[in-house]
Structures are given as C-alpha cells and as structure tokens.
Amino acid sequence: MLRQFVLRVLELLAVLLLVSFGVFALLSLVPGDPAVAVLGEGREPSEYAALRDEMGLNDPFFTRYFDWFGGVLHGDLGSSLIPPVVPVWDRLVAAMPVSLELAGLGLLIALVVSVPLAMWSAYNEGGRIDRAIGAFTFGLLSLPSFLVGLVLIAVLVNSMGWFPRTGWVRITDDFGGNLSHVFLPALTIALMEMAMFTRILRNDLVTTLNEDFILAARAKGMPPLRIMVSDALRPSSFSLVTILGLSIGRLVGSTVIVEYLFSLPGMGRLVIEAASTGNYPMVQGAVLLIAVVYVLSSALIDLSYGYLDPRTRRARA
Amino acid sequence: MTSESKSPILVVENLRTVFHTPRGDVRAVDGVSFELRPGETLGLVGESGSGKSVLGRTVMGLISNDARTTVTGKVTLGGVDVHGVKRAVRRKLWGTEVAMVFQDPMTSLNPVKRIGTHLTETLRFHLRCTRKEAEERAVELLTQVGIPEPKRRMRQYPHEMSGGMRQRVVIAMALACDPRLLIADEPTTALDVTVQKQILDLLGNLTTERDMATVLVSHDLGAVAGRTDRVQVMYAGRTVEQGRTSEVFAAPTHPYTDALLASIPQIENAPHSLLRAIEGNPPDMANPPGGCRFAPRCGYADTTCTSDLPLLQPLAGPGRSVACHHPLLAGAAPVGSEHTHGR
Numbered sequence: 001m002l003r004q005f006v007l008r009v010l011e012l013l014a015v016l017l018l019v020s021f022g023v024f025a026l027l028s029l030v031p032g033d034p035a036v037a038v039l040g041e042g043r044e045p046s047e048y049a050a051l052r053d054e055m056g057l058n059d060p061f062f063t064r065y066f067d068w069f070g071g072v073l074h075g076d077l078g079s080s081l082i083p084p085v086v087p088v089w090d091r092l093v094a095a096m097p098v099s100l101e102l103a104g105l106g107l108l109i110a111l112v113v114s115v116p117l118a119m120w121s122a123y124n125e126g127g128r129i130d131r132a133i134g135a136f137t138f139g140l141l142s143l144p145s146f147l148v149g150l151v152l153i154a155v156l157v158n159s160m161g162w163f164p165r166t167g168w169v170r171i172t173d174d175f176g177g178n179l180s181h182v183f184l185p186a187l188t189i190a191l192m193e194m195a196m197f198t199r200i201l202r203n204d205l206v207t208t209l210n211e212d213f214i215l216a217a218r219a220k221g222m223p224p225l226r227i228m229v230s231d232a233l234r235p236s237s238f239s240l241v242t243i244l245g246l247s248i249g250r251l252v253g254s255t256v257i258v259e260y261l262f263s264l265p266g267m268g269r270l271v272i273e274a275a276s277t278g279n280y281p282m283v284q285g286a287v288l289l290i291a292v293v294y295v296l297s298s299a300l301i302d303l304s305y306g307y308l309d310p311r312t313r314r315a316r317a
Numbered sequence: 318m319t320s321e322s323k324s325p326i327l328v329v330e331n332l333r334t335v336f337h338t339p340r341g342d343v344r345a346v347d348g349v350s351f352e353l354r355p356g357e358t359l360g361l362v363g364e365s366g367s368g369k370s371v372l373g374r375t376v377m378g379l380i381s382n383d384a385r386t387t388v389t390g391k392v393t394l395g396g397v398d399v400h401g402v403k404r405a406v407r408r409k410l411w412g413t414e415v416a417m418v419f420q421d422p423m424t425s426l427n428p429v430k431r432i433g434t435h436l437t438e439t440l441r442f443h444l445r446c447t448r449k450e451a452e453e454r455a456v457e458l459l460t461q462v463g464i465p466e467p468k469r470r471m472r473q474y475p476h477e478m479s480g481g482m483r484q485r486v487v488i489a490m491a492l493a494c495d496p497r498l499l500i501a502d503e504p505t506t507a508l509d510v511t512v513q514k515q516i517l518d519l520l521g522n523l524t525t526e527r528d529m530a531t532v533l534v535s536h537d538l539g540a541v542a543g544r545t546d547r548v549q550v551m552y553a554g555r556t557v558e559q560g561r562t563s564e565v566f567a568a569p570t571h572p573y574t575d576a577l578l579a580s581i582p583q584i585e586n587a588p589h590s591l592l593r594a595i596e597g598n599p600p601d602m603a604n605p606p607g608g609c610r611f612a613p614r615c616g617y618a619d620t621t622c623t624s625d626l627p628l629l630q631p632l633a634g635p636g637r638s639v640a641c642h643h644p645l646l647a648g649a650a651p652v653g654s655e656h657t658h659g660r
Binding site for chain 2: 126127211212213215216217218219220221222223230231234235308309310311
C-alpha cells in the first residue's frame with residue numbers, strides 16, 4: 001500500500017513538472033512584449049531593451065525556466081508586472097477561494113438535484129416523466145451560461161430582490177453575506193452541470209437496472225427506492241464521478257463569464273485580465289495553480305474508483 | 318406421495334404473458350396451467366425461447382402488467398392472487414413466500430456488495446431483526462449451503478468467489494426467509510458440469526428438508542429427470558406434454574418430447590455417431606405458425622396440424638396429458654423411431 005501511494009505521488013509530481021514546463025513554454029511563445037506591458041507605450045526603444053535585459057528575458061530559454069521554476073519551488077511565483085506590483089501568490093490566494101467556493105457549491109447543488117432526478121427518470125425509462133426530464137435537461141444544455149445567469153438575475157435579483165446583484169463578501173468575514181453572494185453564480189453554474197450529470201447518470205442507471213442482480217434484488221422483495229439507492233446507484237456512478245472530477249478542474253479556471261456577470265474576483269477573471277495586459281507572471285502562476293487543482297481532483301477521482309467498485313482495488317499483498 | 322393430500326401452494330390457471338414490441342405482440346407464455354403442492358417438484362423443460370423463464374417470472378409476478386406487457390389468467394400463490402393485488406402487496410410475497418434462483422451467478426450478485434450484505438439485507442428487511450441476529454443467521458445459511466469458512470466469506474465480494482460458490486450464495490439468499498415456493502431458473506446452466514450435480518443435489522436436499530415446493534426450469538432433461546416429480550414440456554409458450562416425470566420420460570407421447578429425449582447423447586451410442594438434433598428452429602414468437610406450433614419441425618405433421626391448434630388431452634396416468642393431434646402411443650410409433658430412452 002505504501003509503495004503504491006509513493007508511486008502515485010511521484011506520478012502526480014511528474015505530471016505537475018510537465019505542466020509547469022508547458023505553462024512556461026506556452027507563454028514564452030505568446031506575442032506581446034512584457035517590457036511594453038510594464039512601461040507602457042511611447043518610450044525610447046533603448047529603455048525597453050534595458051528593461052528586457054533586467055528582467056532576464058534575453059537569457060536562454062532553459063535558464064529562464066529554471067530561474068522561474070526554482071522560485072516556484074520556494075513558493076515565489078514572481079510579482080505582477082502591472083501595478084499594483086504585488087506578489088503573484090497574494091493575488092492567487094485571494095482569487096482561488098472564490099473560484100473553489102463557486103465551483104464547489106455549484107457542483108454540490110448540481111449533484112443534489114441531478115441524482116434524484118436521474119433516478120426518477122431511469123425508474124420511468126421510456127415513460128412520460130423520463131422524456132420530460134430528458135427534454136428539460138437537453139434544453140438547459142443548449143442554453144449559454146450567460147443567458148441562464150441573466151435570466152436568474154432578472155427574476156431573482158431585479159424582480160424579487162432576493163439576492164445582491166454583484167460583489168463579494170469573504171466567507172471568513174460574514175458567512176451569511178458570503179452565501180447570499182455566491183448562491184446565484186453557483187446556481188448558474190449548477191444548472192448547466194446538473195443537466196449534464198442528470199443525463200449521464202440516467203443512462204448508466206438504465207443500463208444497470210437491466211442487470212440480473214437488480215432483478216435478483218427485486219425478487220428478494222426489496223422496494224424500488226431502496227434498490228435504486230443501495231443496488232443501482234453505486235455501480236452506475238463511474239461516468240458521473242469522472243465528469244465530476246473533470247468539472248472541478250474546469251470550473252475553477254473557466255467560469256469567466258459567470259464571474260464577469262456577477263463581478264466576482266475569481267480565477268477566471270484574474271487569468272483573462274492578466275493575459276490581456278501581458279502580465280505573464282500572473283498568467284503562469286494562475287495556470288499552474290489551476291493545473292494543480294486539476295491534477296489533485298483527478299487523483300481523488302482515481303481513488304474513488306476503488307470505493308465504487310471493489311474489483312478495481314488492487315489486492316493487498 | 319403424501320403431497321397429494323395437501324392443498325396446493327401454487328395454482329396457475331390459463332396464464333398468458335404477451336409482450337408488446339415494435340415488431341408486434343410476442344406471446345411468450347400462451348395459456349399455461351398447473352398446480353404445485355408443498356414438497357412437490359415440477360420440471361419445466363424446453364428449448365431456449367420456449368417461454369419457460371418468462372413463465373417462471375410471471376408466476377412470481379416479477380413480470381406483470383405494465384405499458385409493454387399484458388398478463389392474463391390467474392396465479393394464486395399462498396392464497397394471494399399475484400396479478401390481482403397491488404405491487405406493494407405482491408412484493409411482500411417475494412423472499413418470504415416465493416424466491417428465485419437465477420441462471421447466472423456471475424451476474425445475479427451485486428458486484429459492489431459483500432456476500433454478507435446480500436444475505437443480511439434480506440433478513441433484516443423481512444424479519445426486522447438486528448444486525449447481529451441477521452449476521453448469525455447468514456453464517457448459518459452459508460454453512461447450510463456448504464460454503465466453508467462462512468465468516469470469512471461474508472466479508473468477501475462476489476468476484477472473489479468461484480461460480481459454484483456464488484450459486485450457493487444465491488441459493489442461500491433465496492432460502493434466507495424460508496419461502497414456501499422456490500423457482501429455480503436454469504440454476505446450473507452457467508456452471509461447470511462437475512459443479513452442476515453438486516448444486517442440483519444441494520437444491521434437492523434443502524427443498525426436501527424444508528418441505529418446499531420447487532419449480533425447476535431447465536433445458537437440460539438430464540437435470541430434470543431424477544429430481545422432479547412432475548414435468549411440463551414447453552414449446553413456443555405452450556405446454557405440449559405433462560405428467561409424472563418417470564412416465565413422460567419412459568414413454569413420451571408428443572413428437573417434440575420424443576425428439577428432445579432423442580437428442581440427448583447416450584453413453585452407449587457408437588463413438589462419433591451423429592447427435593439427433595431437432596431440425597429447424599423454434600418459431601418466431603411475434604409471428605407463430607397457425608395450428609400446432611411444432612408442426613413445421615414435426616415428422617408426423619399433416620394438414621390438420623398446420624390448421625388446428627391442438628389442445629391438451631388427458632391420457633392414461635395421473636395428470637398425464639398431451640397437446641398433439643397424433644400422439645405417439647405405445648405400439649403406434651412410426652417407422653424410424655426405434656431409439657430408446659432408458660435413462
């Protein structure tokens with residue numbers, strides 16, 4: 001067990017190393033001059049050249065990479081090129097919890113809604129309820145998230161006044177205020193994810209419900225709801241769990257539209273703003289952190305397979 | 318046969334199961350009747366697709382009226398009209414009055430549940446006993462079905478056991494709450510030949526001990542021969558011949574029964590001699606032939622057979638009947654049926 005665990009961690013580290021290299025290389029290929037980003041336009045060419053030299057941009061690629069990577073290992077991701085000139089790390093630490101909370105709550109809402117909905121749908125396979133749920137989720141999937149967000153704002157904020165329109169309160173400052181700010185954006189995300197989760201789980205449930213062991217459970221006199229929860233759900237949740245894991249990584253970095261819509265200071269906004277101003281240390285740091293979240297969540301997913309299906313557990317020697 | 322005197326636990330009257338499919342209505346079970354008393358064992362035999370598994374499931378009520386299925390006729394199980402009561406009432410019969418052993422133990426156990434859970438959940442649900450009591454009873458059951466080290470096995474998952482062991486678990490599961498009727502649906506088909514006999518013997522012993530009524534569904538005549546009191550031969554959803562097992566097998570009167578028996582390889586056959594297979598295939602159940610369903614494959618068929626559906630006619634012998642216009646009666650065997658069925 002220990003050996004496997006160590007191997008697994010080494011594997012993760014190797015992946016992260018590759019990611020860091022990719023992140024660094026990719027951004028070096030991006031057009032745009034960091035010196036211009038720092039000094040602004042309209043300076044003497046010699047000033048730009050001097051700054052580039054000072055920033056080490058003229059060094060060979062690998063020298064620059066190892067300089068940067070050495071910093072990363074010490075927790076130093078560099079500083080923002082654009083004022084306010086603060087360490088990249090400080091900005092990430094401020095933005096990451098927003099994105100994580102948004103993604104986490106969104107996925108939680110999505111799961112809480114989609115699991116019962118998928119069960120209901122699968123139980124009525126081919127019937128009216130099943131088709132109605134199918135049409136509803138399909139409709140949701142085909143809507144762009146900004147439209148869903150706008151509708152939610154129009155109804156729940158503008159008409160009902162139940163939620164604040166924009167802004168952010170940190171969870172450590174005011175839990176209730178935080179919740180009221182995060183709920184609508186999380187719901188916007190949840191609606192899209194929920195539709196996908198429901199469809200995926202419903203299909204897998206329908207397959208599982210045709211298995212012999214479900215018939216055997218019925219023949220033992222188990223009631224339908226109990227069979228659904230205790231027999232069918234676990235063997236049917238592989239695809240759902242896989243998608244869920246990918247969703248965590250995806251949502252942390254790319255809820256830009258929702259973040260803009262609700263003016264949330266999350267990772268998506270941070271990346272877009274940094275990229276559009278040529279603030280490359282910020283982009284590198286953010287992308288690296290998002291990659292870490294991705295890798296960790298997929299590692300968690302891999303672990304959960306062992307729980308979901310004992311056949312995939314490796315024998316304990 | 319003291320069982321004759323007891324009142325029947327199961328009465329099946331003119332049962333029909335029709336599946337409504339895009340290709341048309343499929344009459345999987347088409348007017349089958351029988352009775353079963355405690356301690357009695359009935360064999361249901363026939364080729365694949367003859368409707369015997371569907372019959373077993375309809376008798377139990379696992380198949381019932383819904384959007385795609387119509388069940389007519391009547392099944393009375395322990396005094397309850399199985400298809401006349403609500404689902405919830407029917408479900409109360411399952412596990413306690415009637416239980417089923419399925420064909421493939423590789424798929425009839427939940428791969429993500431421990432063996433112990435399979436047993437204890439049934440016990441706790443029906444008997445409302447504590448976890449500890451259920452576990453003790455489960456160990457007892459595993460011992461009864463001949464599983465060594467039952468306490469260790471309880472913690473294992475199905476994939477950690479062999480097919481034969483799993484089928485023993487399935488049997489233990491079925492017997493957990495002492496049902497009065499057991500439907501064994503091809504219980505040995507998926508098992509190794511060496512294990513088949515063990516499982517059949519186990520089933521026989523356990524049902525005798527408990528004075529249970531048993532329906533043994535099988536395409537294997539050898540499995541049915543020594544282990545059932547009565548046999549019902551199914552073809553295309555209908556009973557073609559029924560009676561005491563020994564009598565039916567000693568002197569089959571329906572050409573289909575005769576052909577089935579003739580297709581069993583005999584130890585005294587000359588080496589490399591051809592097996593007597595039945596020509597052709599069972600009919601398409603969405604579009605069965607008019608008249609006798611077996612007529613297209615029958616060597617004795619004439620124009621009556623292709624136009625009129627034969628009904629079960631009583632013959633000499635207790636409960637003996639046959640659905641054939643030209644039954645093979647003693648001395649009336651046509652030329653070419655010289656084979657014997659001494660088993």
